[in-house]
Amino acid sequence: MARRKDHSPEELKAWVITSVLEFLQQQPAQALSLRQIAKMVSYSPGTLINLFGSYAHLLLAVNACTLDQISELLEKKLSDADNLNAQQQLLLFAQEYLLFAQQHTFQWRLLFEHRLDEDVPDWQQSRINQLFELIELRLLKLSPQAKPNELQQASRTVWASVHGICMLEVDNKIFASTSNHYQGVDGQVVDRQAVNGGSMIHSLIHHYLTSWKTSIDANITINQ
The missing domain is CATH 1.10.10 (Arc Repressor Mutant, subunit A)
Structure with a gap:
């Protein structure tokens, strides 16, 4: 040493x-x-x-490293999945975010539990912006006519929703049966897909983005 x-x-x-x-x-x-x-x-x-x-800025530097790790992880996954469409890439991002939260739970929690008595420094804000830009670029590919404010709102909605699912998953608060079977009203045993953070994220990305794109396209048609 x-x-x-x-x-x-x-x-x-x-x-x-x-x-x-x-x-x-x-x-x-x-x-x-x-x-x-x-x-x-x-x-x-x-x-x-x-x-x-200060101690608060020490922890902020740790959080900056965590944001860099997440950004590098997503960039690498993207380079390995350039054959996927925009919605599939966003699903991949969300799944990797969940996996990071599961594998590095305390490190991930510090990102959101840490508080500063001042505005976030520019060097930290730029890291946050970079992550949202990854999402917004995929959203723009999904709906090229979307306006900047629509992209910003959609990117925050996707992230906030995925983050909420991740929080419930790592806290074991999904409150869904772990069994892959249930008894139907007719008494028959029915197979089902297990409900967990991963399946919820898949459902969220599919349904939200489909609805969002439809809404953007409809607004364009109305305004033409």
């Missing part, structure tokens, strides 16, 4: 962020503290405050 004097500020930032991310793979952010992080990297809490500005 390198000695203190061997770490540049950027190296120390990267080490701190990596250490926090490793912690979040096992425990929630509520179990973390500035003093605990300082102990992980063998530096004083004051050094970390000088480096990041």
